[in-house]
Amino acid sequence: MSVLIVGSTALDSIKTPKAENPRLLGGSASHASVAASFFSPTKLIGVVGEDFPKKYLALYQRHGIDTTGLQILPGKTFHWSGEYEENMNNRRTLLTELGVFETFSPELPKAHQGTPYVLLANIAPALQHHVLDQVKRPKFVVADTMDLWLNIAFNDLVSLIKRLDGFVLNDSEAHQLTKEDNVFAALKKIHKMGPKYVIIKKGSHGSILSGPKGFFICPAYPLHKVVDPTGAGDSFVGGLMGYLATAQGSIESNIRRAMIYGSVSASFCCEGFGLVRTTRTTRQEIDRRVRELEKMTAF
Amino acid sequence: MSVLIVGSTALDSIKTPKAENPRLLGGSASHASVAASFFSPTKLIGVVGEDFPKKYLALYQRHGIDTTGLQILPGKTFHWSGEYEENMNNRRTLLTELGVFETFSPELPKAHQGTPYVLLANIAPALQHHVLDQVKRPKFVVADTMDLWLNIAFNDLVSLIKRLDGFVLNDSEAHQLTKEDNVFAALKKIHKMGPKYVIIKKGSHGSILSGPKGFFICPAYPLHKVVDPTGAGDSFVGGLMGYLATAQGSIESNIRRAMIYGSVSASFCCEGFGLVRTTRTTRQEIDRRVRELEKMTAF
Numbered sequence: 390m391s392v393l394i395v396g397s398t399a400l401d402s403i404k405t406p407k408a409e410n411p412r413l414l415g416g417s418a419s420h421a422s423v424a425a426s427f428f429s430p431t432k433l434i435g436v437v438g439e440d441f442p443k444k445y446l447a448l449y450q451r452h453g454i455d456t457t458g459l460q461i462l463p464g465k466t467f468h469w470s471g472e473y474e475e476n477m478n479n480r481r482t483l484l485t486e487l488g489v490f491e492t493f494s495p496e497l498p499k500a501h502q503g504t505p506y507v508l509l510a511n512i513a514p515a516l517q518h519h520v521l522d523q524v525k526r527p528k529f530v531v532a533d534t535m536d537l538w539l540n541i542a543f544n545d546l547v548s549l550i551k552r553l554d555g556f557v558l559n560d561s562e563a564h565q566l567t568k569e570d571n572v573f574a575a576l577k578k579i580h581k582m583g584p585k586y587v588i589i590k591k592g593s594h595g596s597i598l599s600g601p602k603g604f605f606i607c608p609a610y611p612l613h614k615v616v617d618p619t620g621a622g623d624s625f626v627g628g629l630m631g632y633l634a635t636a637q638g639s640i641e642s643n644i645r646r647a648m649i650y651g652s653v654s655a656s657f658c659c660e661g662f663g664l665v666r667t668t669r670t671t672r673q674e675i676d677r678r679v680r681e682l683e684k685m686t687a688f
Numbered sequence: 689m690s691v692l693i694v695g696s697t698a699l700d701s702i703k704t705p706k707a708e709n710p711r712l713l714g715g716s717a718s719h720a721s722v723a724a725s726f727f728s729p730t731k732l733i734g735v736v737g738e739d740f741p742k743k744y745l746a747l748y749q750r751h752g753i754d755t756t757g758l759q760i761l762p763g764k765t766f767h768w769s770g771e772y773e774e775n776m777n778n779r780r781t782l783l784t785e786l787g788v789f790e791t792f793s794p795e796l797p798k799a800h801q802g803t804p805y806v807l808l809a810n811i812a813p814a815l816q817h818h819v820l821d822q823v824k825r826p827k828f829v830v831a832d833t834m835d836l837w838l839n840i841a842f843n844d845l846v847s848l849i850k851r852l853d854g855f856v857l858n859d860s861e862a863h864q865l866t867k868e869d870n871v872f873a874a875l876k877k878i879h880k881m882g883p884k885y886v887i888i889k890k891g892s893h894g895s896i897l898s899g900p901k902g903f904f905i906c907p908a909y910p911l912h913k914v915v916d917p918t919g920a921g922d923s924f925v926g927g928l929m930g931y932l933a934t935a936q937g938s939i940e941s942n943i944r945r946a947m948i949y950g951s952v953s954a955s956f957c958c959e960g961f962g963l964v965r966t967t968r969t970t971r972q973e974i975d976r977r978v979r980e981l982e983k984m985t986a987f
Contacts, residue, residue: 476869570775572892573912593871594893595905604984606894606907613872645987685903686985688944 390528390634391430394422394627395495395520396510398435398459401663402470402484403619405477410617413663414445415469417510417533420620423664424654425508425631426452427672432501434458434520436493438466448668457498464489477615478592497523506634509553510623511535514545521552529633529640531555531586533626539565547582554640555586557626563589572597573604586644588629590622598648601641607648608686610656610678617662621655624667628654628675646679653678689827689933690729693721693926694794694819695809697734697758700962701769701783702918704776709916712962713744714768716809716832719919720926722963723953724807725751726971727930731800733757733819735792737765747967756797763788776914777891796822805933808852809922810834813844820851828932828939830854830885832925838864846881853939854885856925862888871896872903885943887928889921897947900940906947907985909955909977916961920954923966927953927974945978952977 401415418435425431432455441461449456465488473480495516502525509517509532517532524530532553538546539562550556556579560572569575572589576599579587586600593612598605629644629651636643653675660666700714717734724730731754740760748755764787772779794815804827808816816831823829831852837845838861849855855878859871868874871888875898878886885899892914897904928943928950935942952974959965 571912571914573910577912591893594890597910604910605987606910606981606984607987608905611872611896611903611905613870613876615870649987682905683987685905688904688906688948688982688985 390505391432392425392506392508392630392634393432393434393497393501393504393524394418394425394508394510394630395434395516396421396512396623397467397490398433398437399467399469400441401619402468403617403662404470404472404483405617406473406475408662410662412442412468413665414448415620415663416467417512417620417623419664420623420658420667421508421510421627421630422449422454423452423667424624424627424651424658425634426454427654427670427675428628428631428650429506429634431455431631432458432504434495434497434501436460436462436489436495438462438464438489441466448664452668458495458501460493460496462489471619473617477618495520505529506630507531508626508630509533509549510626514538514542514549517549518545518552521549529554531557531626531630533557533622534562536562536565550579551583553584555588556584557588557590557622559590559592559622588648590625592618592621595652596625596648598644600644605645605648607645607652608682610653610682611685612656612659615659616666618659619663621658624658625651625655627651649679649682650675653682689804690731691724691805691807691929691933692731692733692796692800692803692823693717693724693807693809693929694733694816695720695811695922696766696789697732697736698766698768699740700918701767702916702961703769703771703782704916705772705774707961709961711741711767712964713747714919714962715766716811716919716922718963719922719957719966720807720809720929721748721753722751722966723923723926723950723957724930724933725753726953726969726974727927727949728805728933730754730930731757731803733794733796733800735759735761735788735794737761737763737788740765747963751967757794757800759792759795761788770918772916776917794819804828805929806830807925807929808832808848809925813837813841813848816848817844817851820848828853830856830925830929832856832921833861835861835864849878850882852883854887855883856887856889856921858889858891858921887947889924891917891920894951895924895947897943899943904944904947906944906951907981909952909981910984911955911958914958915965917958918962920957923957924950924954926950948978948981949974952981
């Protein structure tokens, strides 16, 4: 089955202590869609400006991503610039130019409205709502978010959470949302807000799923070197939804393995700037890392 | 088989945002020995003053801990006092009174010198060396440490690491020791310093083993509430060594499960002040949490 992914489509200028890379393909929808594309047919919903490089459209196409829902509008593509500290965990935003994103209203092509798997990747909750309003009886809806929306669109986010099957956020966002320091206490509170499945991302410490079958403690794939973690969380949730959409059987029986696939997708993302490393991987290489994680967690 | 454990034996006065508990039984050797005692015969090497409460000697005895190697000297027991912040991760030391610890020289009773499993729990590296000098052909020697020794006894610690089968430290200590931000890069460097097995503790994020069979990503047991994390790392390594000492088969084939047992031991430690919760647990309760962790990591 196929996955519909809405989110940001951006140009990212990323600075690390080792290197500087201007105007890479970025944005939550780009990272999530490329990650998902290794598993399922993927439909991207987003917006770019007239300055959007053709090579990036070609990249989407090479991954078989359906870009019927990608609007190309007069104006500039959303441009984000950030800088990482030596430890590659702390980053600060240097610049945010919304460009065409400022007035973006995601419109679903008719053919997309029945997509069974819907990923509302990180984007304003009002836009996530608007996409959800246009899909018909989806099988599984998951949303990701970021601290910005907790700060400036709290009520929109809370009403969105009610509508989700699965909600993904990181540990500091979970703390901000629930005022709980303890991850497991936070998970309990988030379930009460609506979703059957809640996933808390912990970066290099992996992630935790809470669902009807209890907790799943999902490892991160060990990396000796992190080149650029931008988009790792988007790749995680993209890989997760891409895998789920193709797996046989129930969500419940597949979601743990889907998280492992998400984790591996994120590992490739971190190994290169922007999407450079992710686009070079293969399903075989992904499966190899999944088998390695199986070995690294067996006891 | 039995485990010999040397480390600090102390009175801990612990303050958290919720409560204050003076003069609890503490110290690395106390936590590690009680954790180990659920699995194997355990011999404690340490020192206390004449003020050491009889009820704590009784506690050791109730756990079948051999205290032949516990010196009771004129003077005061080592007293540590610390305060935790709201998130229960950051703590600051309020007071350290070394007391009889100041002149402590651990001497092994003859009967202890052939103990096959030796745990050099957190204590000055010079004292860890001194204990190691007295044991005859041990089967497996593991040491734990803390940031203090990296700061004030770096060379002693480095020469100790050479003599170990296994070395346990936390992630910030690994960074301090190797100057590597990345845990996996740090592990590689620490192996080059000597030990076949290196374990990096990451608190509530679990721990990582690096050994001849590659990495093992060990989860922490999920706790909804942490009452007092003091001694969790000592309990981890105590449970690990206690389990290893009784398990049939090679170290290599048992060490992963031993870490899981260590992880569960640490979880009980965190659920009460000092050793209050740990002393109340049972082998059955420990095994139950191990089975839960099996379920929470299967995919």
